[in-house]
Amino acid sequence: MASDRVPAHLKPNLPPLSLYVPEPKFRPGDTVDFTQVAIPAAGETRRPDTADRADSFTDLAYQMVRVLDENGQAVGPWNPRLSPDMLRAMLRSMALVRAFDERMFRAQRQGKTSFYMKCTGEEAVAVAAAFALDYEDMCFPSYRQQGLLIARGWSMVDMMNQIYSNTADRLHGKQLPIMYSVKEAGFFSISGNLATQYPQAVGWAMASAAKGDTRIAATWCGEGSTAEGDFHSACTFASVYRAPVIFNVVNNQWAISSFSGFAGAESTTFAARAVGYGIAGLRVDGNDALAVYAATAWAAERARTNQGPTLIEHFTYRAEGHSTSDDPGQYRSAGEPTAWPLGDPIARLKDHLIAIGEWDEERHAAQDKDLAEQVKAAQKEAEANGVLGHGLHQPLDSLFDGVFEEMPWHLREQQAQMIAEETASGRPWARK
Amino acid sequence: MTDTPESTRMNMIQAINSAMDVMMDRDPDIVVMGEDVGYFGGVFRATAGLQSKYGKTRVFDTPITECGIIGVAVGMGAYGLRPVPEIQFADYIYPALDQLVSEAARLRYRSAGEFTAPITVRSPFGGGIFGGQTHSQSPEGIFTHVSGIKTVIPSTPYDAKGLLIAAIEDNDPTIFFEPKRIYNGPFDGHWDRPTQNWSQHPAGDVPTGYYKIELGKAKVVRPGEALTILAYGTMVHVALSVIAEAGVDAEVIDLRTLVPLDIETIEASVQKTGRCMIVHEATRTSGFGAELSALVQERCFYHLEAPIERVTGFDTPYPHSLEWAYFPGPVRIGEALKKIMKDA
Ligand SMILES: Cc1ncc(C[n+]2csc(CCOP(=O)(O)OP(=O)(O)O)c2C)c(N)n1
Ligand SMILES: [Mg+2]
Numbered sequence: 001m002a003s004d005r006v007p008a009h010l011k012p013n014l015p016p017l018s019l020y021v022p023e024p025k026f027r028p029g030d031t032v033d034f035t036q037v038a039i040p041a042a043g044e045t046r047r048p049d050t051a052d053r054a055d056s057f058t059d060l061a062y063q064m065v066r067v068l069d070e071n072g073q074a075v076g077p078w079n080p081r082l083s084p085d086m087l088r089a090m091l092r093s094m095a096l097v098r099a100f101d102e103r104m105f106r107a108q109r110q111g112k113t114s115f116y117m118k119c120t121g122e123e124a125v126a127v128a129a130a131f132a133l134d135y136e137d138m139c140f141p142s143y144r145q146q147g148l149l150i151a152r153g154w155s156m157v158d159m160m161n162q163i164y165s166n167t168a169d170r171l172h173g174k175q176l177p178i179m180y181s182v183k184e185a186g187f188f189s190i191s192g193n194l195a196t197q198y199p200q201a202v203g204w205a206m207a208s209a210a211k212g213d214t215r216i217a218a219t220w221c222g223e224g225s226t227a228e229g230d231f232h233s234a235c236t237f238a239s240v241y242r243a244p245v246i247f248n249v250v251n252n253q254w255a256i257s258s259f260s261g262f263a264g265a266e267s268t269t270f271a272a273r274a275v276g277y278g279i280a281g282l283r284v285d286g287n288d289a290l291a292v293y294a295a296t297a298w299a300a301e302r303a304r305t306n307q308g309p310t311l312i313e314h315f316t317y318r319a320e321g322h323s324t325s326d327d328p329g330q331y332r333s334a335g336e337p338t339a340w341p342l343g344d345p346i347a348r349l350k351d352h353l354i355a356i357g358e359w360d361e362e363r364h365a366a367q368d369k370d371l372a373e374q375v376k377a378a379q380k381e382a383e384a385n386g387v388l389g390h391g392l393h394q395p396l397d398s399l400f401d402g403v404f405e406e407m408p409w410h411l412r413e414q415q416a417q418m419i420a421e422e423t424a425s426g427r428p429w430a431r432k
Numbered sequence: 433m434t435d436t437p438e439s440t441r442m443n444m445i446q447a448i449n450s451a452m453d454v455m456m457d458r459d460p461d462i463v464v465m466g467e468d469v470g471y472f473g474g475v476f477r478a479t480a481g482l483q484s485k486y487g488k489t490r491v492f493d494t495p496i497t498e499c500g501i502i503g504v505a506v507g508m509g510a511y512g513l514r515p516v517p518e519i520q521f522a523d524y525i526y527p528a529l530d531q532l533v534s535e536a537a538r539l540r541y542r543s544a545g546e547f548t549a550p551i552t553v554r555s556p557f558g559g560g561i562f563g564g565q566t567h568s569q570s571p572e573g574i575f576t577h578v579s580g581i582k583t584v585i586p587s588t589p590y591d592a593k594g595l596l597i598a599a600i601e602d603n604d605p606t607i608f609f610e611p612k613r614i615y616n617g618p619f620d621g622h623w624d625r626p627t628q629n630w631s632q633h634p635a636g637d638v639p640t641g642y643y644k645i646e647l648g649k650a651k652v653v654r655p656g657e658a659l660t661i662l663a664y665g666t667m668v669h670v671a672l673s674v675i676a677e678a679g680v681d682a683e684v685i686d687l688r689t690l691v692p693l694d695i696e697t698i699e700a701s702v703q704k705t706g707r708c709m710i711v712h713e714a715t716r717t718s719g720f721g722a723e724l725s726a727l728v729q730e731r732c733f734y735h736l737e738a739p740i741e742r743v744t745g746f747d748t749p750y751p752h753s754l755e756w757a758y759f760p761g762p763v764r765i766g767e768a769l770k771k772i773m774k775d776a
Binding site for chain 2: 018019021027169174175191192193224227228264331393398400410411417422424
């Protein structure tokens with residue numbers, strides 16, 4: 001145990017090894033300076049043909065697809081040239097996601113539900129992708145892509161019902177808040193276990209290809225989750241079978257309290273994971289809705305023309321806490337969100353629309369107000385169906401539904417036992 | 433057993449933290465690793481302060497790969513270190529299953545003792561915090577089924593520290609499941625009443641220094657004559673409150689270690705009382721209660737005056753909103769108590 005012991009295997013002519021453990025640049029109290037973060041100029045990164053071989057543009061995994069420049073102009077080969085109507089629709093969706101997040105975060109703080117997760121600062125990642133995909137394409141999201149549902153026009157009341165586990169919750173109160181499942185909107189059931197959706201998306205895409213379908217799959221996970229084995233299994237399968245799937249890695253720099261260095265970001269980019277698997281890789285400014293749109297549309301075209309999978313790293317920043325259970329002030333500098341060099345995705349798209357004369361501050365403020373009202377109205381409607389903890393919203397015996405398609409004897413017995421218990425207890429639940 | 437008489441009030445998190453602190457101070461080969469355990473000190477704060485005290489090469493954050501965390505711990509163990517990895521929630525231990533089952537548990541056997549896996553896997557488990565199906569599970573039965581892994585579950589701060597120290601010192605792989613519902617206080621099963629704090633409980637008085645509680649030794653937490661209740665973790669406190677309310681003179685045994693099991697204490701008790709109730713929060717089918725029931729039947733059959741009762745979670749995933757209907761609380765235990773005492 002003594003540290004002055006020199007074991008026989010230590011070779012005196014060699015320097016001792018040392019273990020490297022990553023450390024983020026800034027901790028609480030530190031002044032933030034992001035000048036080290038290399039940000040290529042908008043328009044600078046080339047756009048290969050979608051029919052090009054993946055190994056002919058591996059440089060893109062180390063650059064950054066950016067369309068919106070500092071003056072709010074859309075520039076370069078990746079400019080998707082969207083109509084002003086489309087741009088406004090995208091802006092509206094992103095602002096709606098933010099308004100929804102604000103409201104539901106507050107609802108959790110008011111004790112109306114157990115848990116909530118915002119995607120503040122990352123709205124472009126999900127919203128722009130939803131606009132670039134076909135509605136029929138299948139999404140396998142993580143917990144931070146509520147923007148897909150909002151952009152696909154899914155009912156906010158339905159989402160809130162799930163958050164409240166109330167009588168109208170289509171998931172019958174069985175799942176943690178925000179772990180939505182919306183098959184009708186091409187949105188796979190969210191898992192609490194990280195990265196499990198990745199190989200599932202590949203399987204869906206392989207099935208679509210095997211059946212001669214035209215639909216593709218897209219999946220999302222955080223940069224921290226790329227460490228999970230499921231991520232790597234997915235990449236291998238997608239590469240082997242050239243599956244029509246889009247892998248989105250949302251690099252928001254943090255995984256709860258662990259900075260991206262603990263997922264390997266100090267050595268290479270996340271887009272570069274694609275290079276080793278021989279699949280197409282793009283690194284994109286995730287706070288630039290036009291870049292996200294263009295990259296997604298490009299990847300979708302590759303997938304639809306049997307060119308196989310694309311991995312897109314969305315370089316962005318988690319502007320708020322991991323979830324309602326988290327306090328980022330404990331582990332990162334409070335100055336980070338505002339110092340983030342890629343700005344705010346909503347502000348950037350807004351500035352672009354203003355710069356091209358298709359929007360103004362007054363309309364934006366009016367829209368924000370209108371969206372807040374819409375969210376408030378939806379909340380009122382959802383709360384009429386109850387909030388978590390205030391009474392029992394699901395029939396007690398529904399606890400046993402859905403374990404299997406048909407209930408085996410042992411579950412029927414347990415169900416009967418539970419009803420008998422509740423009756424015996426005389427608790428208010430039993431009388432429901 | 434203690435080398436210092438000093439003790440202080442601790443909740444279970446603090447006791448667990450103290451166990452690691454004491455052990456890291458004694459043994460430079462102990463390393464603590466896991467998601468968010470380093471600078472931040474863990475999502476439940478169990479490793480708070482350890483990194484600043486022992487440095488980043490002994491207390492470090494890991495990539496988010498449970499398979500990697502356990503595999504790396506096995507490799508560090510092969511070198512000669514004594515890793516104490518944390519799996520953030522027991523619900524996230526499944527990606528590590530191959531490294532635990534095929535590797536950690538088998539290493540000693542397959543290498544004839546050349547290599548061992550002296551690792552202690554800490555992980556918060558159990559429900560009652562509205563955590564939904566991925567922050568609530570009790571998967572201990574999966575691990576007790578695997579030969580070569582020890583499974584330990586404390587029910588008080590005092591036991592948590594003493595057992596964790598014993599687990600860390602043990603040369604075999606140990607799963608140390610921490611009942612997160614009782615991190616702050618001995619929850620009695622009444623979700624609609626305030627929970628007592630550990631500062632008001634005698635077992636919240638914890639020595640600050642080194643002591644250990646031998647693995648494989650159960651504790652009779654309440655001697656009694658009418659029946660034997662076998663429980664562990666949170667359910668020890670729930671069972672105690674139920675029998676107190678019912679006025680039944682039960683003998684309550686806190687198993688503390690599931691593998692290896694203290695069969696002698698169980699046998700002696702059931703042979704004395706003639707009745708045995710088993711309580712766990714985990715699902716029923718193939719749960720650890722099934723093993724306990726079989727053992728008691730094999731060894732105490734001629735002493736039994738009533739069928740063995742198993743009170744467990746239902747065979748469903750842990751539901752979010754109906755979690756108190758799922759939880760084997762006072763009502764379910766109370767009904768089983770009536771049944772087992774019917775002819776007494
Ligand atoms: C298998 C598994 N391990 C651990 C966790 C706990 N956990 C939940 S979110 C999270 C961080 C994920 O970070 P990242 O992938 O970067 O996504 P982000 O939250 O930043 O969107 C962790 C460790 C989990 N949910 N599942
Ligand atoms: Mg992240």
